[in-house]
Amino acid sequence: MTSQTHAGQTIIDPPEDGHFRNGSTNQPSPTTLSLHLTINGETHALDVEPRVTLLDALRERLHLTGTKKGCDQGQCGACTVHVDGERVLACLTLAAQVEGRSITTIEGLADEDGTLHAVQAAFLEQDAFQCGYCTPGQIMSAVACIREGHAGSDEEIREYMAGNLCRCGAYPHIVAAVRQAARELRS
Amino acid sequence: MRDFSYLRADSVEAARNAAALPGAMLLAGGTTLVDLAKCGVAEPATVIDISHIAGLDAIDVGPDRAVIGALAKMSHVADHPQVKSHFPAVSEALWQAASAQLRNMATIGGNLMQRTRCPYFRDPQNFPACNKRAPGSGCSAIGGVTRGHAVLGTSEACIATYPGDLAIALVAFEAEVDLGERKLKVEDFFLAPGATAEQEHDIRPGEVITAIEIPGSAAARRSTYLKVRDRQSYEFAAASAAVGLELEGDGRTIRDIRVALGGVATKPWRARAVEEALKGKPLDEATVRKASELAMAGAVDHGANHYKIALAPRVIARAILELGETA
Numbered sequence: 274m275t276s277q278t279h280a281g282q283t284i285i286d287p288p289e290d291g292h293f294r295n296g297s298t299n300q301p302s303p304t305t306l307s308l309h310l311t312i313n314g315e316t317h318a319l320d321v322e323p324r325v326t327l328l329d330a331l332r333e334r335l336h337l338t339g340t341k342k343g344c345d346q347g348q349c350g351a352c353t354v355h356v357d358g359e360r361v362l363a364c365l366t367l368a369a370q371v372e373g374r375s376i377t378t379i380e381g382l383a384d385e386d387g388t389l390h391a392v393q394a395a396f397l398e399q400d401a402f403q404c405g406y407c408t409p410g411q412i413m414s415a416v417a418c419i420r421e422g423h424a425g426s427d428e429e430i431r432e433y434m435a436g437n438l439c440r441c442g443a444y445p446h447i448v449a450a451v452r453q454a455a456r457e458l459r460s
Numbered sequence: 461m462r463d464f465s466y467l468r469a470d471s472v473e474a475a476r477n478a479a480a481l482p483g484a485m486l487l488a489g490g491t492t493l494v495d496l497a498k499c500g501v502a503e504p505a506t507v508i509d510i511s512h513i514a515g516l517d518a519i520d521v522g523p524d525r526a527v528i529g530a531l532a533k534m535s536h537v538a539d540h541p542q543v544k545s546h547f548p549a550v551s552e553a554l555w556q557a558a559s560a561q562l563r564n565m566a567t568i569g570g571n572l573m574q575r576t577r578c579p580y581f582r583d584p585q586n587f588p589a590c591n592k593r594a595p596g597s598g599c600s601a602i603g604g605v606t607r608g609h610a611v612l613g614t615s616e617a618c619i620a621t622y623p624g625d626l627a628i629a630l631v632a633f634e635a636e637v638d639l640g641e642r643k644l645k646v647e648d649f650f651l652a653p654g655a656t657a658e659q660e661h662d663i664r665p666g667e668v669i670t671a672i673e674i675p676g677s678a679a680a681r682r683s684t685y686l687k688v689r690d691r692q693s694y695e696f697a698a699a700s701a702a703v704g705l706e707l708e709g710d711g712r713t714i715r716d717i718r719v720a721l722g723g724v725a726t727k728p729w730r731a732r733a734v735e736e737a738l739k740g741k742p743l744d745e746a747t748v749r750k751a752s753e754l755a756m757a758g759a760v761d762h763g764a765n766h767y768k769i770a771l772a773p774r775v776i777a778r779a780i781l782e783l784g785e786t787a
């Protein structure tokens with residue numbers, strides 16, 4: 274297969290074996306990238322293969338295991354982190370892609386003296402978890418949800434927190450925690 | 461996920477050159493590409509990261525037209541005040557798609573290029589037969605579980621549903637996609653499967669989407685996107701409709717109407733028969749319901765997706781009637 278395909282043909286051009294590799298069937302030799310990532314205000318140097326996701330870089334390489342791996346497929350929100358202040362999914366983000374961006378994880382949310390972020394405190398107060406596995410993702414998502422101005426009503430909180438699943442079904446308490454934190458942060 | 465080499469493009473020109481390399485695929489938000497690479501469906505030799513190209517995320521909207529850069533994020537377009545006022549259906553289609561996190565990552569260009577959610581397409585290990593992945597291998601969906609599959613625009617080769625929301629609104633309002641060298645109607649950019657299910661878009665190797673352009677109109681200003689799904693949020697459409705309405709001065713005769721359908725067809729589907737049947741007619745429930753049925757002419761079901769043939773006209777009618785109630 275070559276990339277010299279005809280006009281009108283999609284760029285995704287499936288070869289004989291059915292995978293749309295659109296090119297030579299030889300695998301390119303994996304290269305290693307030397308990256309500098311800014312995480313919670315600190316710069317980390319690391320060498321990774323291009324396919325390494327931000328989630329695996331955080332957990333396996335930098336031992337920041339607060340960010341959880343649920344589905345690894347963009348469907349559950351457990352891996353939510355902030356990139357330049359906006360919530361994203363670390364499992365669908367390549368580490369290489371966020372070089373030069375500012376990354377915040379759950380470990381970077383509390384003050385240096387240990388004072389919890391208003392959203393963390395509200396989750397404790399409202400008992401907004403059972404097993405706690407989804408909680409770092411819920412909290413990172415909630416911080417951004419409030420900042421975006423999408424926490425105006427319970428209905429809006431439910432819609433804009435829909436990307437964070439909780440298998441324990443703690444949803445009513447999560448909504449209460451987000452509502453409380455939004456009120457506190459507004460005043 | 462197989463490894464690949466990684467290139468960062470700093471200009472559209474560099475991206476075009478790199479995209480023409482054998483095995484190269486562009487990376488914008490990554491929410492389709494990284495997902496499909498993990499499924500073993502996409503196996504790029506080289507990933508060309510275009511997300512750092514400056515200036516390609518501009519959003520420029522007025523009453524006459526909207527020009528939205530290919531790297532604009534779904535969330536930013538959805539929340540843009542002028543998009544909300546001049547093109548409400550576009551904003552609604554975007555905020556009802558995916559989740560807040562995904563919308564902060566996903567770009568408008570990548571959104572047009574998203575692939576079907578057909579579960580057989582996404583599972584090459586267990587289902588080698590898929591004409592979209594491997595032309596000529598057959599279709600695992602036909603005779604399989606088809607609850608989510610299309611009823612319009614299908615072929616013997618493929619019955620996969622086009623899953624996106626934004627493009628439904630774009631087709632209703634006759635938007636164009638800008639590929640640099642050429643511009644084409646979004647409606648023509650998407651290809652029905654026919655005998656070549658692997659070709660989903662009219663895009664050539666080395667081409668890069670730079671922007672989409674939506675002409676303004678009275679119907680675009682009074683528009684809505686209604687998405688019906690298995691759960692209330694964070695789910696693809698079972699059936700959806702983008703509808704725009706312009707009434708005569710009497711406040712009840714339809715001057716212009718736009719109707720496009722999602723969740724039921726193999727590509728974003730403009731329902732012209734419904735539009736033609738309603739132009740010049742009064743906006744009343746019986747007329748609207750009767751005309752909405754015309755959208756399903758030629759529909760073919762595969763068992764479990766039969767419900768879509770009854771559902772889609774109701775979604776269209778509800779969207780039109782609700783729009784008629786707004787002043």
Ligand SMILES: Cc1cc2nc3c(=O)[nH]c(=O)nc-3n(C[C@H](O)[C@H](O)[C@H](O)COP(=O)(O)OP(=O)(O)OC[C@H]3O[C@@H](n4cnc5c(N)ncnc54)[C@H](O)[C@@H]3O)c2cc1C
Pocket residue numbers: 346347348485486487488489490491492493494495530556557558559562565566567568569570571572573574623624625626667668669670694695696697
């Ligand atoms: C869990 C989940 C739920 C979702 N739910 C919905 C939903 O309800 N509704 C909906 O509409 N969508 C939904 N999506 C799909 C999502 O909207 C798309 O994945 C997203 O829009 C793709 O954009 P991206 O920038 O991330 O694309 P990428 O993954 O970066 O790219 C996708 C494809 O487009 C190509 N490409 C990217 N940019 C360009 C360009 N400028 N020119 C040419 N080619 C380009 C890439 O090479 C690649 O092949 C969902 C996705 C997930 C993972």
Ligand code: SF4
Pocket residue numbers: 576578579580581589590591592593598599600601602617618619620657
């Ligand atoms: S419906 Fe299309 S995408 Fe799904 S298995 Fe059949 S050929 Fe493949």
Ligand code: FES
Pocket residue numbers: 341342343344345346347348349350351352353362363364365
């Ligand atoms: S682990 Fe990223 S969304 Fe589930």
Ligand code: FES
Pocket residue numbers: 401402403404405406407408438439440441442443
């Ligand atoms: S607290 Fe257990 S998954 Fe949410």
